[in-house]
Amino acid sequence: MNVTSSRPQVLWLILVATLFLGSLAKAFDTVILDPGHGDFDRGAAIGYVYEKHLALDTARRVEQLLKKEGLKVVMTRSRDVFIPLQDRSATGNRYSNAIFVSIHYNYSRGGSGNGVETFYHFSKGYTLAAYIQAYLVQRTRMTNRGVKNASFHVIRKTERNPAVLVECGFVSNPTERARMLTGEFRARIAEGIAQGIIAYKRAK
Numbered sequence: 001m002n003v004t005s006s007r008p009q010v011l012w013l014i015l016v017a018t019l020f021l022g023s024l025a026k027a028f029d030t031v032i033l034d035p036g037h038g039d040f041d042r043g044a045a046i047g048y049v050y051e052k053h054l055a056l057d058t059a060r061r062v063e064q065l066l067k068k069e070g071l072k073v074v075m076t077r078s079r080d081v082f083i084p085l086q087d088r089s090a091t092g093n094r095y096s097n098a099i100f101v102s103i104h105y106n107y108s109r110g111g112s113g114n115g116v117e118t119f120y121h122f123s124k125g126y127t128l129a130a131y132i133q134a135y136l137v138q139r140t141r142m143t144n145r146g147v148k149n150a151s152f153h154v155i156r157k158t159e160r161n162p163a164v165l166v167e168c169g170f171v172s173n174p175t176e177r178a179r180m181l182t183g184e185f186r187a188r189i190a191e192g193i194a195q196g197i198i199a200y201k202r203a204k
Helices: 007-024 051-068 085-094 123-141 173-182 182-201
Strands: 030-035 072-075 097-107 116-120 144-150 163-170
Touching: 030 051, 030 085, 051 072, 051 116, 051 163, 085 097, 085 173, 097 123, 097 182, 116 123, 123 144, 123 163, 123 182, 163 173, 163 182, 173 182
Parallel strands: 030 072, 030 097, 097 163, 116 144
Antiparallel strands: 116 163
16 A cells, blocks of 8 residues: 655644644534444445445444543444434534544545545634544555545534544555455544544644
């Protein structure tokens, strides 16, 4: 697997987020985790490998790690059910002193895509995205696709709290798919997301 982000680059990204954007980090005690897709909406799929299952398993792992740190965690779904996008963003707006993290796995035609990326819509979500992206790359050593602005419904309509959407690798990439099918690697992904959230909280 290609690794384009070295440890110094990761630390530089964290430093930038801390020095120049740290003031945007707000106090929070609740993390809303949003595992993408569910039920008939399989998300990215190759054979019997479905994004909906990978996202839910990863979110559950993140949930346990955050609870160990004393944070409250709300899951938009905790089983294989379909939750409409507007209901997901409504949950993201329901709580004060919260952040919203939507967890997904990616897909590209031809299987050429690789790496992880984190999206934000409003500027208040950028710092959170930067921390999660940095720690996710550091923990998994996957290609760093960067922090990007996007208009995905769940982060565009979650207006009350900082909101990000994380793409944890490509189901369509045979190498990444083989890795994400192992519990050990999904645990690394979850650790990267959780560590980014905790670092963001400590930076306030």
